[in-house]
Amino acid sequence: MARTYTRPVVLEDAVTHYCPGCGHGIAHRLIAEAIDELGIAERTIGMAPVGCAVIAYDYFNIDMSEAPHGRTPAVATGIKRARPDCVVFSYQGDGDLAAIGTAEIIHAANRGENICVFFVNNAVYGMTGGQMAPTTPVAAKTTTSPYGRNPENEGFPIKVAELLANFDRVAYSTRVALSSPRNVRAAARAVKRAFLTQIERRGFSIVEMLSPCPTYWHMAPENALKHIDESFIKVFPLGVYKDWDK
Amino acid sequence: MPERILMTGNEAMAEGAIRAGCRYYYGYPITPQNEVPEYMSRRMREVGGVFIQSESELAAINMVMGSAAAGMRAMTSSSSPGISLKMEGISYMAGMELPAVIANVQRGGPGLGDIGASQADYWQATRGGGHGDYHLIVLAPASVQEMADLATLAFDLADRYRTPVMILADAQIGQMMEPLVWKVYKRPADLPPKDWALTGAKGRPKRIIRSFFLHPGQLEKHNLRLQEKFALIRQKEVRFEEISVEDADLVIVAYGSAARAAKGLVERGVDAGKVGLLRPITLWPFPQERIRRLAGMGKDFLVVEMSAGQMADDVRLAVEGKARVGLYNRIGGAVVTIEEMAGKADRMLSASQGV
Amino acid sequence: MPRIIIDDKYCKGCRLCVVFCPKGAIAMSPRLSARGVNPAEVVNEDACSACLNCVVMCPDAAIEILADEPEKVKR
DSSP states (O other): OEEEEOOOTTBOSOOOOSOTTOHHHHHHHHHHHHHHHHTOGGGEEEEEOSSGGGGGGGTBSSEEEEOOTTOHHHHHHHHHHHOTTSEEEEEEEHHIIIIITHHHHHHHHHHTOSOEEEEEEOSSBTTTTSBOOTTOOTTOOBTTBTTOOOHHHHOOOOOHHHHHHTSTTEEEEEEEESSSHHHHHHHHHHHHHHHHHHHTTOOEEEEEEEOOOHHHHTSOHHHHHHHIIIIIHHHSOOEEEEETTO | OOSEEEEEHHHHHHHHHHHTTOOEEEEOOOTTOTHHHHHHHHHHHHTTOEEEEOSSHHHHHHHHHHHHHTTOOEEEEEOHHHHHHHHHHHHHHHHHTOOEEEEEEEOSOSTTOOSSOOOTTHHHHHTOSSSSSOOOEEEOOOSHHHHHHHHHHHHHHHHHHTSEEEEEEEHHHHHOEEEEEOOOOOOOTTOOOOTTOOSOOSSSOOOEEOOOOOSTTHHHHHHHHHHHHHHHHHHHOOOEEEESOTTOSEEEEOOHHHHHHHHHHHHHOBTTBOEEEEEESEEESOOHHHHHHHHHTTOEEEEEESSSSHHHHHHHHHHTTSSOEEEEEOOTTOOOOHHHHHHHHHHHHHOSSOO | OOEEEEOTTTOOOOOHHHHHOTTOOEEEOSSOOTTSSOOEEESOGGGOOOOOHHHHHOTTOOEEEEESOGGGOOO
16 A cells, blocks of 8 residues: 655654644644755754754754754854755744844845745734734734733734745745644745745745644644634735745 | 065055965055055055955945855955954854954044044953954054064964954054065965865865854754863964063053053053053953953053043953043043153052042 | 555554545544554544545655545645
């Protein structure tokens, strides 16, 4: 009997530390599947962020580096400039990319560094216990916005995919959701397209993935996914905001 | 470029790095070292290297981290406030054991300070500067020639020990012009191979560059190994220059710009006794053993520096209570003068008590 | 007829495969796995159409699908 789906080769045998139903697991799997499909494992270098995915290097069988919080796009720049034939990807959460790392992501995008950025947006700081994130929606309660996010004090959530699409040397900027089979399949296509954008040397690509955090949204995994489809998506519309082909 | 040439210290340092094979420079403008990124922006293109004017000093050290992780000789430079910004990245690189060169052309502080020469980043440099138990190798040039020579040495030391190295200069040394002679660079044959670098895991197991060790006992083990490395560096890499120290009653200890003034005093001499100069070239590892020996011979010390007395601490530690340690200093971007130094030396030599 | 293989080692009991299986081929088991959760298990393999929804949603890549004629199945 032939197999139609097997565990991605480049995913390590390790059981991940992520919570049941965590979007990181889906995102890791999609990236691993794309690396397998494109046959690039031997020349891919990945970055682990600071956040729940801080030990992502234990889950992919490729060269990987740590980076200080938010600095992944700068470290990825240093790696890609030194090894232009390698496929370099940055993997970041919402604190890493949209809070402490805002300067680094904007300037890597502006320079059009030929890297892929996978941005896992779950609107909360998971690693540190559920604090507010730059992408937390208005009125959402977190441990540092106990009365609900108030735009007058905290500003509105930041829309990264739209923001980065404004830069001329961003070749591909899209937002997907890890919330249903249809949406995850679209996310898989986006991840592959991002890698191809780099391989074909077209410039900077970013895939923003709306992702569930069942633990800090205080929802069962299936309800967290419903929450993305029914509520979160209205704040962060899905779509392709920049494409080198259009 | 001719073999003997007149250059500014900053440009000499940049060219010294290029000659050592540095092909990745990331930096941000800040006075008094703007000549370094400007020189690199022209020169890197000529040698097929990479120059990025980064969005901040913070981004620059992280770009260095990336290129170093990928196995390349990479460098950044800045001045005091910008060096503070780099401390996070430097601590990470010490923990990740990445070789790189960071140059600090010191200016007055704290905060924005001024743009004059200062030596008030000594503690920051010699105590690692960032968080955690680590040291930087710190090299202190005192001439344009040394800016070139120590820049080259910095890369060799960084690669040999897999650790970041700091060049601690100041506004005077960076900006002055002096003749220097270019030597042909020869990479040491016994540098360890970079078999840890990220190059894409083709035909080999994957590699991870990290400083994070969460399992119980892992981080302690890692730190003990780092400490062994630093102990080895202390043993093997101390460098200093001595002038008229053997006969001296009073040994001036000074580095960088302050040492240039002190040399002038030693040449001139003082009335009340014999003065010599011990000029540390490595501030870390500090020449504490040599100072201990000189203290044992009955000599006293006068530390001359452009800070509130940062290196004086290390000299006091080194003499182990066996000698008087005086301090002549200027702070806040002011420079030391031979006249004031002479006065202090005279008073120390004449007095029976330390100041 | 496709075969569904669920590995207890990876399954964290998140239920997404059960929720998204259109054929009811998978359910949560009443037993406890070594991880201390109720893992997903195959309850009606005949019903499986190899739609691959379960593997698409599984955050832990705990599920593998074996199909008779793979070229007819799209992901």
